[in-house]
Amino acid sequence: METSRQTEQQQAAERRREELLRAADRVVLREGPDASMNAIAAEAGITKPILYRHFGDKSGLYRALAERHTDALVASLRDALDTPTGRRERVEAALDTYLAAIEARPQVYRFLMHPAEDSRAPERDFEVGRHSAPLLRRLGEELAQVVDERVDLGPGGALLARTWGHGIVGMMHAAGDWWLRERPCSRAELVQSLADLLWGRLAAAADRLGGPGL
Template sequence: MATEAAESPTASTPPGRPEPRRRGPRTRTELLDAAERVVLRDGPSASMNAIAAEAGITKPILYRHFGDKAGLYVALADRHIETLLELLREALTRPATRRERTVAAIDAWLRLVEGNPALYRFLVHRGQAEEPEVRDRVAMFQRRLGDALAIGIAAELGLPEDQWPRAQAWAHGIVGMVQAASDWWLDEQPFGREDLTRHLADLIDGAYAHT
């Protein structure tokens, strides 16, 4: 029918003229999806050129959305930070034994690392090394993570308010320990995630036993 032909993109293209190139994704979410696909494929060496190509756009357009390379790194980090913090808060406040809460909190972190090792290395190692803004954002995340854990420790042990710095010291030490252990584990893979979770929980349980 004439009406159908007028509405068809193919019918509206004059004979002999190539089809218009399909526009690449333009939303922030679609661009971040493309960036994650490239990081998962290429690892920490993923380039802005490759990300732009995957998204079907030019690199200047990619920069227009995120400002610069640091802006893209920060946007990728922000995608996962809030999700992980919420998982950790749930783990630390669930109705369970102290051991079960400890295991759940450690496992929430290790699941993220195990499920997205290329993205983890891209953000935590390459991003921090190349971009001060990313380093600041990761440091802020680690601080928030430590403070959330400190709240859980203070509640677990019934610490009075004047003992809050003590809970913070333990919490930030645990955050550093778990991150260092997960970096080592990713490189060496000597055993499964469940074993690493258990070993770290054993260490934390031992510390609790001496409080």
């Protein structure tokens, strides 16, 4: 019975891989995204070449690691966007979900934002533009899809939805990053402020007296 043995081995490799990822997770949580391959291997109780056999190179490992966390975050964001309430409430719920996640585990969040993909891709025409974190791209695309599914934006709506998806995610990211560093207000207040921005309060506000407004 060779096929069953083959699958057995594949399953074993899969489990091993999971275990290695969990070890890597621990190290990244403890030492930050600049953890060395040696450190990760040591945490897993093995040595470097095995990591390389499983993940190819450091980007491979990090990609696999990021995928797990990203999937989890995307899932909770989808939940937030799926609650049957008004649009504003859902946007607020999504913002709050994201912010709660980065607040709860800032190291993971920082790791996910790391480009960290020097990716062996020498054919790239000087890799213009490809530098934003995979997490941001993924979230942007996900949000774009949700917007396009549920909001009627007329002709050209699909493109508009994608633009907004990436834009809103970027807004959330940058504001969240700033908020996490300076903690200038509560999470709820930040959520309100950002939702207000998306709801056009900047456009509606009055100019300051004494000069032309922004």
